[in-house]
Amino acid sequence: MWPLARLAKVHGTQLAGADFFCEAFTEFPKTEIKRLLICGAADTGLLATLCGCLTDRLSEVRIILADRCQTVIDQNRRLAERLNLSAEFLVSEFSELQIAPVDVIVSHSLLPFFTFEQRVSLLELWRQLLNPGGRVLFSNSVFTSAPSVDRVSRFQFDRSGILSVAKQLQFSAEQLTQLQQSLDVMMEKSSTTLVRPVEEELIAQINQAGFEIKSWNRIASGIAERGPYSSSDSTERIRVEACLATKS
Numbered sequence: 001m002w003p004l005a006r007l008a009k010v011h012g013t014q015l016a017g018a019d020f021f022c023e024a025f026t027e028f029p030k031t032e033i034k035r036l037l038i039c040g041a042a043d044t045g046l047l048a049t050l051c052g053c054l055t056d057r058l059s060e061v062r063i064i065l066a067d068r069c070q071t072v073i074d075q076n077r078r079l080a081e082r083l084n085l086s087a088e089f090l091v092s093e094f095s096e097l098q099i100a101p102v103d104v105i106v107s108h109s110l111l112p113f114f115t116f117e118q119r120v121s122l123l124e125l126w127r128q129l130l131n132p133g134g135r136v137l138f139s140n141s142v143f144t145s146a147p148s149v150d151r152v153s154r155f156q157f158d159r160s161g162i163l164s165v166a167k168q169l170q171f172s173a174e175q176l177t178q179l180q181q182s183l184d185v186m187m188e189k190s191s192t193t194l195v196r197p198v199e200e201e202l203i204a205q206i207n208q209a210g211f212e213i214k215s216w217n218r219i220a221s222g223i224a225e226r227g228p229y230s231s232s233d234s235t236e237r238i239r240v241e242a243c244l245a246t247k248s
C-alpha cells in the first residue's frame with residue numbers, strides 16, 4: 001500500500017529525508033555503526049533508503065528492525081534476505097522492546113503515532129538504547145504552532161490516487177478489487193489516529209528526556225514532499241530532520 005500511495009503523489013514522491021540520513025551517516029567513522037535500530041518501518045522504503053546510504057559499510061552493520069506489524073516485518077525480511085543483509089526483525093510494541101544497545105536509531109514519520117505522554121516513554125526508550133556517542137536520527141512532520149482544531153486526525157490514504165496508480169500499472173480486475181477491499185479495511189475500520197507533534201513542545205520533550213539536539217533542519221512541507229496520506233488540518237506544518245545525542 002505504501003509504495004502505491006507514494007506513487008499516487010505528484011511525480012511519485014520518494015521517502016522524505018533520504019538525503020538527511022545519508023549525510024548524517026557520513027559523520028560517523030566507518031567502524032562506528034555496528035548496530036542500527038530502525039524504529040517503525042512501514043513498507044521497505046526506509047530500509048532500502050538506509051541501505052543506499054550505507055553501501056560503503058553495509059556488511060559491517062547489524063540492522064535491527066522493530067515494528068508492531070507482522071506484515072511490515074515480513075516485507076522487510078524479504079528485502080533483507082534478497083540483499084543478504086545482517087539483520088534481525090522484531091514484531092514488538094516499542095514499549096516492550098528489549099534489545100542490546102545500538103549506535104544509531106532511525107525513525108521516520110513515527111512520532112504522530114504517539115500521544116504527548118507516549119512520546120515521553122519513546123524518548124526514554126531511545127535514551128536507554130543508545131550507546132555512548134550514538135545518535136538518534138528522525139524525519140518527521142510537525143506543527144509549527146498549536147493547531148486551532150483538534151490535533152487528532154484519522155489516518156487517511158489518498159484512495160482515488162492509489163486506485164488510479166494501480167490502473168496505470170495495469171492491475172487486473174481481481175487485483176483492483178483486492179486493493180479496494182484493503183483500502184476499505186484500512187480507511188473505514190482502522191482506528192489509527194495521528195497526533196502530529198507541535199515543534200516547540202517536541203523540542204522541550206527532547207531536552208527533558210536527556211538529549212542534546214545536534215541538528216534540527218526545518219523544511220517547508222510542499223505537496224510533493226507530504227507523506228502518502230492526506231490530512232484535513234490546515235495549520236502550518238513543516239518537516240523536521242533531527243539528529244540527537246544523549247547529554248554527557
Ligand SMILES: C[S@@+](CC[C@H](N)C(=O)[O-])C[C@H]1O[C@@H](n2cnc3c(N)ncnc32)[C@H](O)[C@@H]1O
Pocket residue numbers: 002015039040041042043045046066067068069072092093094095107108109110113227
Ligand atoms: C507511518 S509508518 C512510518 C513511515 C515510513 N517510515 C515511511 O515509509 O514513510 C509508522 C510505522 O510504525 C509502526 N508503529 C507505530 N506505532 C508503533 C508502536 N507503538 N510500536 C511498534 N510499532 C509501531 C507502524 O506499524 C508503522 O509501520
